Every structure is written in structure tokens, then in C-alpha cells.
Amino acid sequence: MALILPANKILHETLERVAREIPGLDKQSIRTHISIAKFSSDCTGSYEAHFARFGLSQGRFAVLMVLINAGGPMTPANLADAVSVKRATMTGLVDVLKKGGWVETRRNPDDGRSLVIQLTSKGIARIKDLMPDHLDRMSRSLASLTDQEQQDFITLMHKISARVATLSQ
Amino acid sequence: MALILPANKILHETLERVAREIPGLDKQSIRTHISIAKFSSDCTGSYEAHFARFGLSQGRFAVLMVLINAGGPMTPANLADAVSVKRATMTGLVDVLKKGGWVETRRNPDDGRSLVIQLTSKGIARIKDLMPDHLDRMSRSLASLTDQEQQDFITLMHKISARVATLSQ
DNA sequence: TGCCATTGGTTAGGCTCCTTACTATTTCAA
DNA sequence: TTGAAATAGTAAGGAGCCTAACCAATGGCA
Numbered sequence: 001m002a003l004i005l006p007a008n009k010i011l012h013e014t015l016e017r018v019a020r021e022i023p024g025l026d027k028q029s030i031r032t033h034i035s036i037a038k039f040s041s042d043c044t045g046s047y048e049a050h051f052a053r054f055g056l057s058q059g060r061f062a063v064l065m066v067l068i069n070a071g072g073p074m075t076p077a078n079l080a081d082a083v084s085v086k087r088a089t090m091t092g093l094v095d096v097l098k099k100g101g102w103v104e105t106r107r108n109p110d111d112g113r114s115l116v117i118q119l120t121s122k123g124i125a126r127i128k129d130l131m132p133d134h135l136d137r138m139s140r141s142l143a144s145l146t147d148q149e150q151q152d153f154i155t156l157m158h159k160i161s162a163r164v165a166t167l168s169q
Numbered sequence: 170m171a172l173i174l175p176a177n178k179i180l181h182e183t184l185e186r187v188a189r190e191i192p193g194l195d196k197q198s199i200r201t202h203i204s205i206a207k208f209s210s211d212c213t214g215s216y217e218a219h220f221a222r223f224g225l226s227q228g229r230f231a232v233l234m235v236l237i238n239a240g241g242p243m244t245p246a247n248l249a250d251a252v253s254v255k256r257a258t259m260t261g262l263v264d265v266l267k268k269g270g271w272v273e274t275r276r277n278p279d280d281g282r283s284l285v286i287q288l289t290s291k292g293i294a295r296i297k298d299l300m301p302d303h304l305d306r307m308s309r310s311l312a313s314l315t316d317q318e319q320q321d322f323i324t325l326m327h328k329i330s331a332r333v334a335t336l337s338q
Numbered sequence: 339t340g341c342c343a344t345t346g347g348t349t350a351g352g353c354t355c356c357t358t359a360c361t362a363t364t365t366c367a368a
Numbered sequence: 369t370t371g372a373a374a375t376a377g378t379a380a381g382g383a384g385c386c387t388a389a390c391c392a393a394t395g396g397c398a
Contacts, residue, residue: 029308032319037216037227039326040209046333047206048354057354058206077376089355091378113363113376139198141333149325150201156314156322157208164215164310217384226384246346258385260348282346282393341398349390356382365374 050137054130055100059085059093064127073116075108219306223299224269228254228262233271233296242285244277
């Protein structure tokens with residue numbers, strides 16, 4: 001449940017202090033990053049806790065969404081690409097979903113190397129069951145922001161993500 | 170490196186479609202949440218990748234910051250509270266930091282149950298060494314936002330975090 | 339003073355995701 | 369046609385964090 005960020009107050013003060021010794025440094029950015037780290041951790045924790053109630057994780061939920069969207073069977077390789085995880089990880093995700101009765105697999109008749117994965121009717125029923133609650137939580141968690149504020153928020157996140165991406169090459 | 174969010178586009182469309190069947194539902198919030206999940210994942214990945222270059226992780230880095238801030242030795246229990254991890258987790262964090270030569274431990278003379286943990290001089294030197302780069306990255310990753318935008322961004326994150334906290338009780 | 343609840347730290351095992359290294363199958367090109 | 373390269377999936381092991389169950393030391397209270 002990853003409480004990645006810490007000691008908000010203390011870290012904040014410390015970083016500010018260290019920063020003071022480095023001339024020309026941008027203190028606002030430190031404050032912002034501390035908030036980002038805490039925010040990430042809060043949101044991730046909340047997603048995970050929520051999904052855990054259905055025996056799901058973010059990764060497994062994403063697989064289900066992709067399958068629903070596809071409207072038919074998919075191979076593990078396609079799923080892995082769609083969900084942005086490695087194939088080895090997908091093996092694990094599918095395995096758990098299978099044990100939970102969400103999906104079923106069979107060999108791909110067109111390619112002896114691969115499988116196809118498909119939602120079970122039970123899986124579809126359960127997804128329909130949990131979606132309203134899920135969507136409602138999403139909505140309520142943002143209820144204190146106007147649509148415009150959300151739009152601005154998204155814009156800012158995109159800006160930062162793009163920048164972060166270039167920093168890590 | 171947790172690529173928690175997936176299939177941005179696909180998920181987006183799917184959720185929108187599912188949402189369409191649920192009357193009175195707030196679609197903007199879905200868009201926002203998808204962006205948040207991706208953003209969290211991007212930032213977390215970036216932090217981790219950055220720290221990995223020094224043999225650190227977010228958790229271990231946080232421990233170092235707290236120790237610097239304290240200016241003296243601390244017990245594992247205090248560190249755990251300060252960093253918001255469980256004590257069992259702190260055992261592991263300290264263990265790795267010790268092996269890496271960042272900190273040293275000894276028994277607490279005032280309480281036979283506990284230890285005290287302290288930065289080594291080598292640890293302090295290395296921190297001083299890496300901080301400018303670290304802070305510089307923070308700064309550059311936000312360079313496309315004005316101070317005011319960052320301030321607004323923080324405000325919005327706080328608003329959402331507070332709400333999310335109440336949703337998970 | 340002696341007992342027991344509390345607190346400190348560790349161990350063991352779980353979960354999610356990752357990387358690396360492997361086998362099986364298919365494809366392409368010499 | 370056949371042998372090398374690419375691709376599908378899996379297994380093993382690692383990192384980070386968690387919970388639960390444990391001893392060891394402490395300290396309040398009868």
C-alpha cells in the first residue's frame with residue numbers, strides 16, 4: 001500500500017534547509033515535488049485498497065477493462081502491450097484472474113505459441129456489478145473540484161509528465 | 170518501476186463507454202482519474218530510477234533526509250513514524266543503508282530494547298554530493314510551470330487527497 | 339516487590355511488479 | 369529446404385512494502 005512519502009513536514013524543512021546552501025536553487029519546485037510524492041502515494045493506496053475489495057489490483061483491473069473494450073479474446077502479448085506491463089507480468093495477472101474465475105484461456109488455433117484470453121460470463125457479470133460503485137467513488141473523490149479545475153489539473157499533470165519523461169531520457 | 174496505468178487511450182474509451190450506460194455519471198472525473206493514475210506512475214517511476222543510481226530508493230532516501238534533519242541519532246521506531254512506514258519495513262531500510270555504509274547503528278544506552286541509528290561521515294559526504302543533482306532534477310522537471318501554477322497545482326492535490334482520505338474512511 | 343501490559347525490533351511470509359534467462363513455435367531468407 | 373532470428377509464454381529470483389507472530393526489555397500498578 002506503499003506510503004512512499006514520508007515525513008512531509010520534516011522532509012520539507014530539511015530539503016528547504018539543504019536547498020538554502022545551494023545558490024540559485026528553486027525552492028518552490030521542492031515543495032511541489034513533496035506534494036506530488038505524497039499525492040501519488042495517497043492515490044495509489046486508495047486505488048489499491050478499493051480494488052482489493054474485489055480481489056483485484058490496478059493491474060488486474062486494467063486487464064479486465066482492456067478485455068471489455070476489445071469485446072473478444074486477446075493474447076497475453078497483446079494484453080501486456082495494452083496494459084504496459086511486461087509479458088512475464090501478464091502471465092501472473094492472467095493466472096490470478098483465471099483462478100478468480102474472471103477469465104478463461106485456451107490455445108490459439110492460429111498460432112501454436114500463443115494463448116487467447118477471454119472474459120467469462122461470470123467475469124462480465126461481476127464487472128458490471130462493481131463498476132457503478134467504482135465510478136461513483138471516482139466521481140466523489142473529485143467532487144470538490146469544478147470541471148474547469150479538473151481540466152487545468154490534467155493540463156498541468158501532462159506538462160510535468162512530459163518534462164519528467166525527457167529528464168529520464 | 171510500476172507501470173500502474175495502462176492503455177491510457179483504451180481504458181479511457183472503455184470507461185467512457187461503460188459510463189454512458191450509467192445515468193447521471195460524471196465523465197470528467199473518469200478522465201481526471203486516468204490522468205492521475207498515469208501521472209502517479211510516471212513520477213514514481215522517475216523518482217525510483219533516479220534514486221537507483223545511488224543505490225537508494227524513495228524510502229531509503231526519506232530515511233536519510235530525516236536523519237539529516239534530526240542532526241543526530243534516531244531510533245528505528247522514530248524513523249518509522251517519521252517516514253510513515255511500519256517498523257518491520259524500517260528494519261529492512263536500515264539494514265540496506267547500513268550495508269551501503271550510509272548509516273551505522275549501536276545499542277541505545279538509555280533503553281535496552283532499542284537501537285540508535287546515525288549517519289556515517291561517508292554517508293553525509295555522499296548525500297551532500299548527490300543533493301545538487303537531485304534538487305536540480307526536481308527543479309528542471311517543473312521548469313515549464315510558473316510558481317503560481319505550481320501553487321495552484323499543490324492546492325488541487327491537497328483538495329483531492331483530503332477527499333480521497335475520507336472515502337477510504 | 340513482582341506481575342503483566344506495553345513498547346522495540348526482528349523474522350517469516352504475502353503481494354505486486356520487475357528483469358533475466360529459458361523452451362517452444364513460427365517465420366524468413368539463404 | 370533448412371537453419372538462424374524473431375516471437376510467445378513461463379520460471380526463477382529480486383525489490384519494495386505490508387501484516388502477523390515473536391521474543392526482549394521496560395515500567396506502571398497492585
